[in-house]
Amino acid sequence: MTTTASTRGGAWLVEDVAPGAIFTVEQFSDEHRLIARTADDFMRHEVAPALERLEQKDWSLARTLVQRCGALGLIGTDVPEAYGGVEVDKVSSIIVGEAVGMVASFATTFGAQSGLSITPLLCFGTDDQKARYLPRLVTGELIGAYALSESGSGSDALGAKTRATRRADGSYLLTGEKMWISNGGFADLFIVFAKVDGEHFSAFLVERSFPGVSTGKEEHKMGLHGSSTTPLILQEAVVPAGQLLGEIGKGHKVAFNVLNYGRFKLAAMCSGGARAVIGEAARYAKERRQFGQPIASFGAIRHKLAEMTVREFAVESMLYRTAGLIDGAVHGSRVPDAVLSALEEFAIEASALKVASSEMLDYVVDENVQIHGGNGFVRDYAAERHYRDARVNRIFEGTNEINRLLLPGLLVRRALKGGLPLIDGARALQDDLLKPSAPEPPGGLPLETELRTVGGMKKVAVLAIGVAMQTLGEKLTDHQEIVSIIADIVIDVFAAESAVLRAAAMAEGVSHAAARVFVKDAASRVDVAARTALAAMAEGDTLRALHDALPRLLAVTPANTIALRRQIADAVLVRPGYPF
Numbered sequence: 001m002t003t004t005a006s007t008r009g010g011a012w013l014v015e016d017v018a019p020g021a022i023f024t025v026e027q028f029s030d031e032h033r034l035i036a037r038t039a040d041d042f043m044r045h046e047v048a049p050a051l052e053r054l055e056q057k058d059w060s061l062a063r064t065l066v067q068r069c070g071a072l073g074l075i076g077t078d079v080p081e082a083y084g085g086v087e088v089d090k091v092s093s094i095i096v097g098e099a100v101g102m103v104a105s106f107a108t109t110f111g112a113q114s115g116l117s118i119t120p121l122l123c124f125g126t127d128d129q130k131a132r133y134l135p136r137l138v139t140g141e142l143i144g145a146y147a148l149s150e151s152g153s154g155s156d157a158l159g160a161k162t163r164a165t166r167r168a169d170g171s172y173l174l175t176g177e178k179m180w181i182s183n184g185g186f187a188d189l190f191i192v193f194a195k196v197d198g199e200h201f202s203a204f205l206v207e208r209s210f211p212g213v214s215t216g217k218e219e220h221k222m223g224l225h226g227s228s229t230t231p232l233i234l235q236e237a238v239v240p241a242g243q244l245l246g247e248i249g250k251g252h253k254v255a256f257n258v259l260n261y262g263r264f265k266l267a268a269m270c271s272g273g274a275r276a277v278i279g280e281a282a283r284y285a286k287e288r289r290q291f292g293q294p295i296a297s298f299g300a301i302r303h304k305l306a307e308m309t310v311r312e313f314a315v316e317s318m319l320y321r322t323a324g325l326i327d328g329a330v331h332g333s334r335v336p337d338a339v340l341s342a343l344e345e346f347a348i349e350a351s352a353l354k355v356a357s358s359e360m361l362d363y364v365v366d367e368n369v370q371i372h373g374g375n376g377f378v379r380d381y382a383a384e385r386h387y388r389d390a391r392v393n394r395i396f397e398g399t400n401e402i403n404r405l406l407l408p409g410l411l412v413r414r415a416l417k418g419g420l421p422l423i424d425g426a427r428a429l430q431d432d433l434l435k436p437s438a439p440e441p442p443g444g445l446p447l448e449t450e451l452r453t454v455g456g457m458k459k460v461a462v463l464a465i466g467v468a469m470q471t472l473g474e475k476l477t478d479h480q481e482i483v484s485i486i487a488d489i490v491i492d493v494f495a496a497e498s499a500v501l502r503a504a505a506m507a508e509g510v511s512h513a514a515a516r517v518f519v520k521d522a523a524s525r526v527d528v529a530a531r532t533a534l535a536a537m538a539e540g541d542t543l544r545a546l547h548d549a550l551p552r553l554l555a556v557t558p559a560n561t562i563a564l565r566r567q568i569a570d571a572v573l574v575r576p577g578y579p580f
């Protein structure tokens with residue numbers, strides 16, 4: 001393995017990355033901190049108090065809050081000044097996303113505006129389209145929505161039935177029904193995907209005011225009651241020629257690139273949501289008394305608070321590492337093509353983040369309900385709402401199943417194209433395994449043991465992918481269970497390495513404890529996952545040899561994770577809240 005801070009997506013799987021080579025929260029500039037404070041104040045003082053009215057579907061209030069976001073410069077973080085934005089780096093966009101994640105309903109409204117509506121225009125719009133729409137989207141004067149899904153085509157988005165028929169004057173007639181459209185109830189502009197002549201999947205800019213455009217009733221949802229979700233009905237909607245976004249038949253490029261960025265931003269919102277919930281759980285645990293003492297004094301409760309924190313620490317570390325990678329790849333370029341190719345480059349990381357962050361948040365909100373006991377199950381406490389609101393994150397922006405299936409495929413495709421030395425890595429690993437192993441001498445670096453374990457986890461990932469390529473070849477995609485397990489291994493590698501690299505650059509203490517706990521548990525998960533996948537791909541002596549190799553590759557050193565979690569829980573309770 002080579003030691004670099006590569007800016008290629010997925011390269012960390014086959015490279016050693018040094019502590020200090022990744023971007024972390026601790027490297028925030030004064031400008032980053034200012035953006036964080038502005039967004040945080042706005043959410044705390046203006047959005048959180050408005051939540052009840054938003055839950056009663058007061059969309060004029062939602063519109064006003066979006067406009068306030070615009071005035072504060074929070075919507076146009078990706079938009080050049082020429083179009084009214086404040087174009088800052090992706091780290092700043094993620095900082096805003098995290099702050100907004102504090103109120104999940106508003107985060108959905110905000111995400112549909114700042115990400116799903118603005119990104120396609122920014123990357124695929126003509127100069128005229130950008131000039132007509134971006135400045136008004138950035139201020140919140142126009143509300144945007146993204147209409148891809150239909151009742152019969154969610155995951156299979158390209159199976160859309162909505163048709164666009166070309167007319168002699170160059171305009172289009174759009175007919176069909178889109179489902180589950182966030183901001184549907186009050187959006188002015190919809191990014192609509194339809195098939196030109198029933199065949200060529202394409203994107204269009206459709207205004208609510210166009211003849212034949214209407215929206216249906218609000219969905220009765222499990223959560224996110226403060227966000228609007230409706231169908232979009234197109235009955236021979238008349239869409240002028242200038243409203244085609246991108247090229248005919250290239251709608252998939254618009255849809256999938258937007259989703260790449262959407263997944264990354266969704267991870268920011270999950271991370272911010274988790275931080276807020278950890279604070280809520282810690283405060284409740286300190287106040288609630290049972291058996292004559294605060295429940296925060298019980299080991300079982302402290303374990304939960306620590307574990308919630310450990311998982312969020314890993315997600316936050318992956319998140320800002322990826323933001324730094326994207327910023328590094330874009331090199332400050334304002335050219336949409338540079339941004340687009342960076343988003344494509346880091347599609348592996350975006351999928352990993354989407355899965356890891358949404359599942360982390362579900363764990364955090366679930367344990368928050370548990371810490372609240374009966375109070376967690378009633379509406380008087382926010383824990384119940386957080387629990388309902390979080391669930392959809394595993395469903396939208398590509399379900400977690402779809403993201404798991406995408407991830408190894410992206411890695412294998414890059415390896416086959418020669419962009420990622422996975423095949424050579426797998427071969428070298430098999431040669432290495434035949435040689436007697438000598439323990440590496442200690443070098444005295446912080447978290448060296450954990451870094452070594454992460455190195456072992458990478459080798460296991462490369463081994464599993466190598467065996468999958470050798471034994472299943474092109475049929476790999478038919479074996480979804482194996483693909484999903486490999487995705488889990490890769491996600492755990494990325495999370496564990498990000499957590500350790502970040503902690504290694506911090507002072508010894510709670511961050512080191514969090515990284516050590518995460519790596520220890522991730523290594524165990526990787527071990528089980530690899531055994532399960534290998535047993536489905538090999539048999540007999542080959543399988544036995546592979547199984548025997550795993551302990552040599554992983555070499556996990558024992559650690560007292562109970563004591564480490566106690567140390568983390570102490571820090572959570574002192575604040576009280578997420579301690580980083």
Ligand SMILES: Cc1cc2nc3c(=O)[nH]c(=O)nc-3n(C[C@H](O)[C@H](O)[C@H](O)COP(=O)(O)OP(=O)(O)OC[C@H]3O[C@@H](n4cnc5c(N)ncnc54)[C@H](O)[C@@H]3O)c2cc1C
Pocket residue numbers: 112145146147148149151152153154155156179180181182183221224229392395396397398399400401402405480
């Ligand atoms: C609150 C909310 C807001 C939304 N906002 C928007 C929006 O603004 N714009 C928009 O366009 N859409 C939006 N959606 C739709 C959302 O993106 C879809 O629900 C999602 O993509 C999943 O599609 P589906 O519901 O049709 O599920 P399906 O695709 O029917 O999936 C059902 C199950 O099957 C699994 N599955 C499907 N295909 C495969 C496969 N090939 N292999 C293995 N498993 C598979 C899925 O993972 C899932 O578990 C929203 C949905 C909700 C609930």
